[in-house]
Amino acid sequence: MATTELGAALRHWRDHVSPQAVGLSAGGRRRAAGLRREELSQLAGVSADYIIRLEQGRATKPSPQIVEALARALRLTQDERAHLFRLAGLAPPGPGTVPRHITPGVHRMLDRLTGTPVAVFDAAWNQLLANPLYTALMGEWHGNDLNGAWRNFLNPDHRVRHTPESKGALQAALVADLRRTSGRYPDDANLQSLIAELCRRSAHFNDLWESGAVGEHEAGRKTVDHPQVGELTLDCDVLSVAGSDLRIMVYTAQPGTEDADRLALLNVIGTQSLVG
Structure with missing residues (x-):
C-alpha cells in the first residue's frame, strides 16, 4: 500500500487519542484534542522527526519494532495493529511469534x-x-x-x-x-x-x-x-x-x-x- 495511507492512518489515530487516554496530562490550551507528535514520540520511543516523516510519506520503510512501538503508544486494538503493519508493508506477527500486543x-x-x-x-x-x-x-x-x-x-x-x-x-x-x-x-x-x-x-x-x-x-x-x-x-x-x-x-x-x-x-x- 502507498505510504501516504500509512501517514494518513497514523495522523488519524494520533488525532483521536486524547492525552488523558494514554496517561498524560492535557496541560494548557491545545489546538487539537489528540496527541502532539512530541507526546507520541515520548510514548513510543520514536523521534518526533521520524513521526513527521512517516505522516508526510517521506519515510517509507518503518521497521517492525517501530510499528509495534507506535501501535502500543496509540493503544490500538489487535485488528488496528494488524492493519498498521499491513499499511507499513509488513506482515503482522503470526501465531508462532511471541505476542507483544498490549490490550x-x-x-x-x-x-x-x-x-x-x-x-x-x-x-x-x-x-x-x-x-x-x-x-x-x-x-x-x-x-x-x-x-x-x-x-x-x-x-x-x-x-x-x-x-x-x-x-x-x-x-x-x-x-x-x-x-x-x-x-x-x-x-x-x-x-x-x-x-x-x-x-x-x-x-x-x-x-x-x-x-x-x-x-x-x-x-x-x-x-x-x-x-x-x-x-x-x-x-x-x-x-x-x-x-x-x-x-x-x-x-x-x-x-x-x-x-x-x-x-x-x-x-x-x-x-x-x-x-x-
Missing part, C-alpha cells in the same frame, strides 16, 4: 495503579511498558537491557540485592522459562537470536540452556537498594494475561511498614524527577 484494558489497568510499581513483559522477558513508579524503583533501561534475562546474565548493575543462592535460582528460572517460551513460539526470530547471543556471551547461561530444564519464572520477595530512599523489601508478583502470554510484574509493600513509607516517598520524589 487497551491492560493499558487502563496500569493507568489506575499509579501508586504501585508495575511493568508489562512479553513471554521472552522483554519489558514492553512500565509505569513511572516502576521506572523510579528499578531504574530506566535501554536497548538489550530491556530484556530481563539479558540484564540478569550480562549486566551487573541493577538494584535488586541477591545472595549467590537467590541469584542462581533466578537465573535458572529465567532460562527454564525461556526454553518453555521457545517451544511455544518456534518461529520467533528475535527470541532465537536472543538465546543464541546469551549462549555465546554467558557460559553459565549456555550450561543452564544445555541442561534442558523447562519451567516458569514465579513470584518472590525482593530487596531493592535504592539510591534515593534506601532499602525496600517488597513482594514481587507476576500475573499472566489470559490469551496474550503477557506477564505483569507488580511490586507491593506490606501496609504500615517502613517499606511502605519509603515506597510512598519514592512515588513523590522519584516520579517527579522522571517527569521534570
Whole structure:
C-alpha cells in the first residue's frame, strides 16, 4: 500500500487519542484534542522527526519494532495493529511469534495503579511498558537491557540485592522459562537470536540452556537498594494475561511498614524527577 495511507492512518489515530487516554496530562490550551507528535514520540520511543516523516510519506520503510512501538503508544486494538503493519508493508506477527500486543484494558489497568510499581513483559522477558513508579524503583533501561534475562546474565548493575543462592535460582528460572517460551513460539526470530547471543556471551547461561530444564519464572520477595530512599523489601508478583502470554510484574509493600513509607516517598520524589 502507498505510504501516504500509512501517514494518513497514523495522523488519524494520533488525532483521536486524547492525552488523558494514554496517561498524560492535557496541560494548557491545545489546538487539537489528540496527541502532539512530541507526546507520541515520548510514548513510543520514536523521534518526533521520524513521526513527521512517516505522516508526510517521506519515510517509507518503518521497521517492525517501530510499528509495534507506535501501535502500543496509540493503544490500538489487535485488528488496528494488524492493519498498521499491513499499511507499513509488513506482515503482522503470526501465531508462532511471541505476542507483544498490549490490550487497551491492560493499558487502563496500569493507568489506575499509579501508586504501585508495575511493568508489562512479553513471554521472552522483554519489558514492553512500565509505569513511572516502576521506572523510579528499578531504574530506566535501554536497548538489550530491556530484556530481563539479558540484564540478569550480562549486566551487573541493577538494584535488586541477591545472595549467590537467590541469584542462581533466578537465573535458572529465567532460562527454564525461556526454553518453555521457545517451544511455544518456534518461529520467533528475535527470541532465537536472543538465546543464541546469551549462549555465546554467558557460559553459565549456555550450561543452564544445555541442561534442558523447562519451567516458569514465579513470584518472590525482593530487596531493592535504592539510591534515593534506601532499602525496600517488597513482594514481587507476576500475573499472566489470559490469551496474550503477557506477564505483569507488580511490586507491593506490606501496609504500615517502613517499606511502605519509603515506597510512598519514592512515588513523590522519584516520579517527579522522571517527569521534570
